[in-house]
Amino acid sequence: MTQSIYEPSSLRGNLFVVWDELVKNMKFLMAYPVIFIFWALFPILWFIPFILQGQAFVGGLQSANFAQITGSGEYIPFIVIGAVLNSYVNTLLYGMGENIRREAYQGTLDYVFAAPCNKAYVLIGKALSESVSSTIFAASQLTISALLFGMNLTLGVLLPVFFIVILLILGLYGLSLVLAAFSLMYKQSHDVSETIGYIFYVFSPVRYPIESLPTGAQIIGKLIPLTYALIIVRAIMLLGTSLSAMYWEIFALIIIDVVFLLAGFYMFNWMETKTKKSGTMSHH
Amino acid sequence: MEKNKEKYRLREVKCPTGVNWTNLRAELSAIWQSNIKAWKIDFAYPVSFIRQLISPIVFMLPYILYGLVLIGGRYSENLAQLVGTGDVVAFIFTGYIMMGFIGTAVWAMGFSMRREQWFGTLEAIYVTPASRLGQVLGMALHSTVHQGVGTIMQFIFIYATFGLALNVSGILPALAIFALMMFALYGFGIVIAALSLILKEGWIVSDSFYSIMTILSPVAYPLIVLPTLAQQASYIFPTAPALIGIRTFLIQNYVPEVVSNVFLHLIILSAAWILFGVLVFHLTDKYVRKRGMLKKF
Amino acid sequence: MVIDKKGEVFSIQTINLTKRFAKKKHRGVFGFLRKNQQKNKQKDDVTVALDKLNLSIRPGELFGLLGPNGSGKTTTIKCLSTILIPDQGTVTVNGFDVQKEIAMVRASLGMVVGGERTLYWKLTARDNLLYFASLYKMQRRHAKKRVEELLETLQLSDRADERLEDYSTGMRQKIAIARALLHDPPILLLDEPTLGLDPGFSRQIRSQIRELSEKHGKTVLLTTHYMDEADQLCDRVAFINNGKIVAVDTPNRLKAMVKEKEVVEVAVYCPPPDIEKQIHSILPDAEVVKLIRGDEDEGTPSRIKIIGGTTEEHIGTIIDALRHKNIRIGSLNVGVPTLEDVFIKLTGAKLTEGGIR
Numbered sequence: 053m054t055q056s057i058y059e060p061s062s063l064r065g066n067l068f069v070v071w072d073e074l075v076k077n078m079k080f081l082m083a084y085p086v087i088f089i090f091w092a093l094f095p096i097l098w099f100i101p102f103i104l105q106g107q108a109f110v111g112g113l114q115s116a117n118f119a120q121i122t123g124s125g126e127y128i129p130f131i132v133i134g135a136v137l138n139s140y141v142n143t144l145l146y147g148m149g150e151n152i153r154r155e156a157y158q159g160t161l162d163y164v165f166a167a168p169c170n171k172a173y174v175l176i177g178k179a180l181s182e183s184v185s186s187t188i189f190a191a192s193q194l195t196i197s198a199l200l201f202g203m204n205l206t207l208g209v210l211l212p213v214f215f216i217v218i219l220l221i222l223g224l225y226g227l228s229l230v231l232a233a234f235s236l237m238y239k240q241s242h243d244v245s246e247t248i249g250y251i252f253y254v255f256s257p258v259r260y261p262i263e264s265l266p267t268g269a270q271i272i273g274k275l276i277p278l279t280y281a282l283i284i285v286r287a288i289m290l291l292g293t294s295l296s297a298m299y300w301e302i303f304a305l306i307i308i309d310v311v312f313l314l315a316g317f318y319m320f321n322w323m324e325t326k327t328k329k330s331g332t333m334s335h336h
Numbered sequence: 337m338e339k340n341k342e343k344y345r346l347r348e349v350k351c352p353t354g355v356n357w358t359n360l361r362a363e364l365s366a367i368w369q370s371n372i373k374a375w376k377i378d379f380a381y382p383v384s385f386i387r388q389l390i391s392p393i394v395f396m397l398p399y400i401l402y403g404l405v406l407i408g409g410r411y412s413e414n415l416a417q418l419v420g421t422g423d424v425v426a427f428i429f430t431g432y433i434m435m436g437f438i439g440t441a442v443w444a445m446g447f448s449m450r451r452e453q454w455f456g457t458l459e460a461i462y463v464t465p466a467s468r469l470g471q472v473l474g475m476a477l478h479s480t481v482h483q484g485v486g487t488i489m490q491f492i493f494i495y496a497t498f499g500l501a502l503n504v505s506g507i508l509p510a511l512a513i514f515a516l517m518m519f520a521l522y523g524f525g526i527v528i529a530a531l532s533l534i535l536k537e538g539w540i541v542s543d544s545f546y547s548i549m550t551i552l553s554p555v556a557y558p559l560i561v562l563p564t565l566a567q568q569a570s571y572i573f574p575t576a577p578a579l580i581g582i583r584t585f586l587i588q589n590y591v592p593e594v595v596s597n598v599f600l601h602l603i604i605l606s607a608a609w610i611l612f613g614v615l616v617f618h619l620t621d622k623y624v625r626k627r628g629m630l631k632k633f
Numbered sequence: 634m635v636i637d638k639k640g641e642v643f644s645i646q647t648i649n650l651t652k653r654f655a656k657k658k659h660r661g662v663f664g665f666l667r668k669n670q671q672k673n674k675q676k677d678d679v680t681v682a683l684d685k686l687n688l689s690i691r692p693g694e695l696f697g698l699l700g701p702n703g704s705g706k707t708t709t710i711k712c713l714s715t716i717l718i719p720d721q722g723t724v725t726v727n728g729f730d731v732q733k734e735i736a737m738v739r740a741s742l743g744m745v746v747g748g749e750r751t752l753y754w755k756l757t758a759r760d761n762l763l764y765f766a767s768l769y770k771m772q773r774r775h776a777k778k779r780v781e782e783l784l785e786t787l788q789l790s791d792r793a794d795e796r797l798e799d800y801s802t803g804m805r806q807k808i809a810i811a812r813a814l815l816h817d818p819p820i821l822l823l824d825e826p827t828l829g830l831d832p833g834f835s836r837q838i839r840s841q842i843r844e845l846s847e848k849h850g851k852t853v854l855l856t857t858h859y860m861d862e863a864d865q866l867c868d869r870v871a872f873i874n875n876g877k878i879v880a881v882d883t884p885n886r887l888k889a890m891v892k893e894k895e896v897v898e899v900a901v902y903c904p905p906p907d908i909e910k911q912i913h914s915i916l917p918d919a920e921v922v923k924l925i926r927g928d929e930d931e932g933t934p935s936r937i938k939i940i941g942g943t944t945e946e947h948i949g950t951i952i953d954a955l956r957h958k959n960i961r962i963g964s965l966n967v968g969v970p971t972l973e974d975v976f977i978k979l980t981g982a983k984l985t986e987g988g989i990r
Contacts, residue, residue: 092538094540094543104561108415109424115406243387253398254398260402261397359770366770369767377756428635457751459751460751464769465739466769622718626717
């Protein structure tokens with residue numbers, strides 16, 4: 053009796069799918085070392101104008117108004133944390149949609165979706181590879197910024213930050229599934245992910261405390277997972293607050309994660325079925 | 337199969353070539369049509385088009401809100417000491433509107449050839465007698481108008497939200513400075529367009545230059561805040577002197593950080609960048625045709 | 634036009650045209666840590682795409698350039714169209730040097746490339762043609778008239794305002810041909826224009842090509858690896874292999890190089906991989922024994938071509954040998970030489986093969 057070489061529904065088989073997808077995407081990334089170096093370094097240039105702006109407007113390294121609103125007057129670490137986390141979010145969001153679009157452009161998407169494995173694990177593999185690369189880039193940016201601007205990066209600070217980043221990623225996974233769903237059907241995930249990026253950028257406390265926004269804008273901001281991640285991470289890194297003291301924000305972040313994940317899986321399955329029926333999967 | 341040799345005839349070339357008025361008109365027409373083509377492709381992606389119209393506001397807003405939060409109001413004492421005016425909104429608005437036009441040079445123009453490669457039409461364009469530079473200049477025209485619309489939208493938004501006090505009498509000289517700046521930026525954009533053909537990851541070149549120029553241009557802070565070396569480097573690019581000049585005319589009580597003849601500086605920069613750009617483009621054109629790199633993406 | 638010493642006129646002429654490309658080896662991110670292999674480093678670093686290519690095409694001629702993938706057809710077209718700068722040699726198109734009079738060369742020709750995206754899919758057919766008309770420096774009103782004429786001729790007037798993304802591949806190729814004809818150039822370069830098209834569209838395109846040459850007197854250089862296409866259409870055919878011209882003549886004279894009695898073609902099913910060796914052992918005098926694999930799932934059997942002076946006399950031996958090996962024979966043809974037979978005889982390679990033995 054011939055032993056079957058297929059393990060269509062075993063956990064082991066599915067984990068191999070995740071692993072192979074991760075390895076494939078990392079190989080793509082390593083095939084472009086210039087891109088790798090770019091993302092590890094250049095986002096720092098994007099927030100330098102804000103630091104210089106701060107020095108021009110307040111004439112020093114501390115802002116009294118910032119201290120009044122956030123508890124810390126140090127606007128430079130405030131900006132750095134916002135920039136690194138925002139860059140992290142953008143590379144993750146943009147990366148997922150573009151990953152799917154790249155498969156379609158190369159003509160491999162049909163084959164991926166015709167394979168007997170569970171597609172969710174393919175997407176998990178893609179999301180994981182984007183997370184790994186985004187984490188590497190964010191770590192690089194944070195390290196360089198800490199050296200340039202004198203920030204405290206001890207293990208006691210980094211471990212709770214890492215936990216919050218994982219919670220943030222879960223919520224973003226859900227959002228990336230929504231983008232992947234759009235990419236399947238409408239082939240313009242780039243615009244959708246950019247628009248989401250705009251909303252995050254304006255309504256989340258990336259460059260300024262959320263309290264400085266009008267009330268209506270603050271409500272929108274509080275529906276975004278990045279908002280809570282930024283508030284918690286800044287409290288830990290700038291004010292020395294412990295994780296346990298931020299339980300309300302952590303709870304809110306978890307609730308948003310669950311909502312985004314459920315919405316993401318549902319939308320992706322629905323779009324996948326719709327795309328298969330309409331036969332537009334490989335169009336690009 | 338045998339053919340009647342009398343059927344053979346060589347027809348003369350019908351396209352205008354050489355240095356004459358007919359050829360110049362034809363080249364200008366090709367530039368205009370490249371611009372129209374870009375608009376038509378833009379309208380084919382309506383979501384992207386709308387997003388690009390609002391993005392100037394989206395990216396300017398954090399600068400203003402951040403500035404207001406830093407000082408807890410609209411007036412900055414430190415800024416007033418540096419440049420004579422403490423109105424952060426007027427300062428940032430006049431600076432930020434330039435950023436869109438930096439984008440004209442590095443993204444719209446810089447990426448024009450790459451975009452054609454991505455469409456698959458670059459070789460088809462290369463085979464035509466129209467100048468390759470026409471493509472780049474067509475995109476320059478398209479992007480300048482696009483940014484112009486964005487600037488008007490920014491002005492309406494800022495005026496409605498924060499109020500804005502500018503010197504109306506300074507608009508004409510400010511526009512003259514703006515025009516000179518654009519000529520120099522066009523020359524710079526041609527250089528980026530040439531480089532993006534050679535380098536596989538051309539967008540990195542565009543993004544890097546955009547970021548560097550943004551830092552070296554006094555968009556959200558006076559030039560004097562930069563280290564001395566960076567201040568000197570900023571004068572190679574047209575945006576720094578242009579911004580200082582424009583603010584001098586548009587903002588009341590504005591004391592320019594550096595006293596110099598902005599008009600002369602920009603005329604020299606325009607000539608230099610245009611000549612340099614055309615030279616680099618011509619050399620790169622030959623290089624990519626020698627190496628067979630036109631198709632590569 | 635170019636007039637040579639004998640007083641002959643040529644629309645296109647290449648003399649010792651040479652083009653080399655540097656090879657780029659991807660050794661991975663950490664490849665620089667591995668030892669470099671120094672053996673034959675210089676030789677391995679360069680691909681010679683065109684090796685002193687000499688080509689002369691008369692005005693009004695429909696000239697075919699036939700060769701397998703990688704033989705240098707597209708590189709030749711690119712050198713003629715000024716997209717590539719030759720490393721050595723001279724190239725003239727319509728009497729203009731491709732390196733010194735670039736604008737005149739570009740104004741003299743229209744180019745069509747098969748099987749690729751070369752148009753703006755987000756624009757309509759009319760918009761595409763009007764845009765390229767401006768790049769050919771046509772006056773606006775003249776361009777509009779010309780575009781309407783071409784759309785009418787191609788029977789696409791009723792779909793002219795639809796975006797190309799909604800067109801079929803064949804229709805897009807028609808628009809690509811229309812683009813090449815906008816400015817009524819005397820010379821057309823057609824690089825595998827029927828690649829990827831279904832038989833119906835391919836027939837239409839070939840018919841148009843023939844009309845352009847016969848009725849309108851255009852000089853057409855057609856590159857293809859479809860021998861039937863070259864055989865049907867071309868006044869003269871050149872075989873290109875390894876960047877060199879192997880033979881040039883009319884299709885009939887080329888086929889006459891392989892005498893009828895010299896060609897035997899046997900259609901077989903599931904031939905073993907060493908069938909060529911086996912037949913060579915039975916017929917040591919055969920010049921060429923070539924297995925051309927078919928797609929048996931699609932019902933196309935493989936073909937064994939045997940070319941040699943005494944092949945016809947040994948048909949019985951061949952059939953017995955195949956039967957002895959339990960190879961099922963589909964059919965047997967004797968003495969119908971094709972251009973592919975000539976190519977195989979001259980080079981030993983197939984027209985449908987990538988690369989050369």
